[in-house]
Amino acid sequence: MKFLATITPRLAAVLLVPLLLSACAAVQLPAPMPSTELFxxxxxxxxxxxxxxxxxxxLSPAMRQYVHSPAFAAHVRSKGAQHGLVDALYQKGELKLEYESSKTRTAAETxxxxxxxxxxxxxxxxxxARELGLPVQYQNVMVEQTWSRSGNLYFGSNHVNLTLGEKLTEFLRTYQTSSTTLTIDFLRPKEAERFHTHPxxxxxxxxxxxxxxxxxxxAQDRIDDAYWWAREAVRTNPRYITGYNTLAVIYQRxxxxxxxxxxxxxxxxxEPENxxxxxxxxQVLASLGKDGESKALKARLAAIExxxxxYYFNQGIKAMxxxxxxxxxxxxxxxxxxxPFYHEFHFWLAIAHWRLGxxxxxxxxxKLAMDTSTTSSSTQRYSAKLSQLRSGATIRVRAH
Structure with missing residues (x-):
């Protein structure tokens, strides 16, 4: 089993990005090894x-046309630039933007x-926001990492939000941090307010x-492409530890x-305790025959985590x-x-309940598995299972 820190699907109530454990560091960290020695x-x-x-x-030509359209201008005039932008993009109006987790896209592709x-x-x-001349501040929100999987790769994710400024709209489940700050966040206001952030x-x-x-x-077994993307992540930001982890997993594969x-x-x-x-x-140390070092690190990890x-999911599959x-x-x-926002856990809990009558x-x-799924294929799969269950048909399942 491999843990890979990266983006992962989750309920649209959360913004998902790679683990950012370095944001919590409180000591002076040593400079990273020159990246050329790692490539x-x-x-x-x-x-x-x-x-x-x-x-x-x-911005694509279509995006420029939209942002300078009469309809968009009306939003800005009536609500101001910040609220007008949020309103135009995310309310269920003409754009109808949806959360879909299968691919990380550029602005134009999105x-x-x-x-x-x-x-x-x-x-x-x-x-x-940049086109409108609005200042932007990205923030890492200090919530617990969440996990999902694809095959034998396990993906961890943390949470980021975006601050534009001004009062918030309830539609986006945003919260007000000051009279001039508009924070776009998909956590519920009471949840979002209690977490610390890091710029x-x-x-x-x-x-x-x-x-x-x-x-x-x-995840698609395109290892060569994966290498060049991870290499570029490390080269672009040598202090971004998640990129190193992904690069190492690629070498391991x-x-x-x-x-x-x-x-x-x-x-x-x-990050000594990452x-x-x-x-x-x-796993790498064991593969290299460094059993002593591998066991020592395993014991250290067990004390931390x-x-x-x-862990409970895998034990649950064995019990099934x-x-x-x-x-x-x-x-x-x-x-x-x-x-609570990972669909597969809800699905298997449903199967256990079903087996128990x-x-x-x-x-x-x-229903929760369907609601928390983040791709159209998984939503359709859970919807079909739910229909089977309601009709009294036999549900066939297998662990991946």
Missing amino acids: ADAKFKPASEPVGAAGLFD FEARAGNCLSLVIMTAAF LEEQDIVAMYMNNRAAEAL RGDNALAERVFVTALQR TVVMHNMI PFPPF EKADYELARTLFAKEVKRA EGKRAQDEL
Whole structure:
């Protein structure tokens, strides 16, 4: 099992970006190893697509036409630039922008698709704000990391929001931090207000974008493309530790454990208790025959994080395989409690309820799985399962 810090699908109530553990650091960190010593260009084929952040915030002709349209101008006149922008983009009006987590898009791609994950929506909003001359401040919100998976890759995510300024609209579930600040956030106001924030530079957002593209390519087994995206993330922002972790996982997948170790060591020099990096490095050390170092790091990790992400879920799957549905229900419920916005946990809790003859509770959990899914394919799948359950048909499931 591999933990990869990157963007991951989640309920549209959260803006998802890679782990930013460095934002919590309170000590002077050593400078990272020169990035050229961590790259291995000769081991990878050229990328099959353009790699980089060129044009990330650029407005397409269609975007310029929209932002200078009479309808948009009316929004700005009646509500001001900040509220007018938010109103025009995110209320269910002519644009009908939707949350969709399958790909991290540029501003122009998000506008064209009328959909995007939260990082894409932040980038597009910033692009429009820039066109209107509005100041933008990105913020890392100090919430607990959330996790999901794709195959045997596990993805961790944190939360960012975007500050434009001025009073907030309830529609976007935003909250007022001052009389001149408008913070766009998809957490509920009472939840958002209690979390501390840390300012981010645009360079951080750019690195997140490229790291996300690397992770998405890796999930599709496009390892060469993943390498070039991760390389660019590290090169662009050498202090962005998540990029190092992704780069090392790519080396690990390519079978170059020695190089993966070098990158993990570099990351741990800056964040000695980064549990994501530690977990990945344990496997690399074992693969290199460094059993003593691997066991020592494993013990250290267990002291920091005794129940890692998906721990209860994996135990629950084992219980399901043994037909111990009561234990499975208990274990899945524990994962739901600590990750209430991850659809797969709700789905398997529904199956456990169904196996125990608890039809109503199974339907409720399946509905939550559908509501918290973030791709159209998963929503359709859960909707079909819910229809089967309501009709009394047999539900067939398998763990991935």
